[in-house]
Amino acid sequence: MSAHASSPATTYRVGPVSRELTRAAAAALHAPSFLNTQPWHWRITHDTALLYADRRRRLGILDPTGRLLVLSCGAALHHACVTLAADGVYFEVDALPSDGDPDLLAVVRHRGAAEPSTRAQRMRRAIHSRRSDRRPFADRPVPEPAIERLCVAARRTEARLQMVWARDLGDLARAAGEAADAQLADPEYRAELAAWIRSPGEGHDGVPVDTLAALGARPVPVRDFSAAGAAATITSRVDIADRQARYGIIVTDGDGQHDWLTAGVALSAVLLTASAEHLAASPMSDLVEHEVARGTLRRMLGGVGYPAIAVRIGVPAPGEPPHPAPRRPAAEVIEVIADEIVDPARGPADGRTDDGNRPPGVGPPAR
Numbered sequence: 001m002s003a004h005a006s007s008p009a010t011t012y013r014v015g016p017v018s019r020e021l022t023r024a025a026a027a028a029l030h031a032p033s034f035l036n037t038q039p040w041h042w043r044i045t046h047d048t049a050l051l052y053a054d055r056r057r058r059l060g061i062l063d064p065t066g067r068l069l070v071l072s073c074g075a076a077l078h079h080a081c082v083t084l085a086a087d088g089v090y091f092e093v094d095a096l097p098s099d100g101d102p103d104l105l106a107v108v109r110h111r112g113a114a115e116p117s118t119r120a121q122r123m124r125r126a127i128h129s130r131r132s133d134r135r136p137f138a139d140r141p142v143p144e145p146a147i148e149r150l151c152v153a154a155r156r157t158e159a160r161l162q163m164v165w166a167r168d169l170g171d172l173a174r175a176a177g178e179a180a181d182a183q184l185a186d187p188e189y190r191a192e193l194a195a196w197i198r199s200p201g202e203g204h205d206g207v208p209v210d211t212l213a214a215l216g217a218r219p220v221p222v223r224d225f226s227a228a229g230a231a232a233t234i235t236s237r238v239d240i241a242d243r244q245a246r247y248g249i250i251v252t253d254g255d256g257q258h259d260w261l262t263a264g265v266a267l268s269a270v271l272l273t274a275s276a277e278h279l280a281a282s283p284m285s286d287l288v289e290h291e292v293a294r295g296t297l298r299r300m301l302g303g304v305g306y307p308a309i310a311v312r313i314g315v316p317a318p319g320e321p322p323h324p325a326p327r328r329p330a331a332e333v334i335e336v337i338a339d340e341i342v343d344p345a346r347g348p349a350d351g352r353t354d355d356g357n358r359p360p361g362v363g364p365p366a367r
């Protein structure tokens with residue numbers, strides 16, 4: 001027997017389980033993220049998807065603790081889980097496994113087949129239609145049952161959605177004003193914001209100017225991107241925009257990494273549900289970036305829990321929805337490690353996959 005014939009053949013194969021996880025990670029590319037930084041990295045090996053924080057994409061001035069980065073990753077995690085549930089995959093999530101890598105935020109394990117969830121399928125459809133809609137809302141009230149469904153969606157996670165009472169709107173407006181005054185006076189803030197604003201069609205990340213709304217009068221001011229030199233293109237046809245807007249606060253029990261990840265999961269659940277309910281919404285993190293504003297939010301909550309992020313919710317204005325913000329290419333964000341299959345019955349190792357491709361490199365995550 002020749003030496004060649006006796007050595008086992010190694011082939012590489014991306015099996016159906018890895019493919020399902022990869023599809024979920026690809027759907028998670030559409031998750032909302034802070035200034036569209038998309039600060040995540042997926043590593044798929046056989047039946048496991050590892051979600052890493054890409055901390056090179058953290059905003060040093062706006063997000064010094066990384067809270068909004070982890071929150072963004074939580075939204076991506078939820079998008080992936082919705083996709084798996086919609087596809088009829090039974091899976092388990094281990095959040096912040098203590099394996100010594102502080103960037104490893106979650107491990108998703110494929111555990112076989114399950115009945116596809118119709119609720120998840122509805123949410124999955126919303127993954128593609130959802131936008132951060134910064135346009136002034138229509139002058140129509142948000143139906144109360146829809147608001148209740150948003151709260152239920154958040155309650156299915158470990159966080160909750162606390163709607164702001166009408167009596168607290170003055171405080172909320174003051175908090176937004178305080179945050180804006182302090183942030184806009186800071187040249188470093190303006191420079192960092194400007195660095196993430198893009199011309200339409202430019203690049204794979206950042207906030208395109210054609211998704212930004214001109215300021216105008218609003219009872220609760222939204223983040224002023226124009227101070228960073230962005231000429232917003234969406235204008236309001238009403239004197240006072242957002243008169244019927246509702247505001248919710250995602251609240252967590254604590255204020256650590258696990259809570260931030262949970263808040264991102266809840267944010268995604270609320271935004272996808274809002275989209276499925278044909279509502280418009282946009283996150284407002286300026287209210288938690290500035291400590292004084294965050295303190296106001298905490299007082300509004302009666303000191304119970306921690307405000308992770310605020311959401312503005314309304315009936316969408318008539319007309320075309322905002323353009324989709326760009327996304328990073330899947331190949332940059334998702335790393336798939338092929339299964340190595342050793343078959344002693346076959347010829348010498350040729351290092352090819354079963355569909356003729358060279359195997360993806362096995363190594364540390366390219367983050």
Ligand SMILES: Cc1cc2nc3c(=O)[nH]c(=O)nc-3n(C[C@H](O)[C@H](O)[C@H](O)COP(=O)(O)O)c2cc1C
Nearest residue numbers: 032033034035036068131132223283284285286325
């Ligand atoms: C943690 C977090 C904070 C955000 N903060 C704001 C904000 O303060 N103002 C805003 O207009 N959009 C905010 N957004 C929305 C992002 O800018 C938006 O998700 C991103 O640009 C991608 O666009 P898309 O949501 O339309 O897909 C935030 C999103 C996340 C996840």
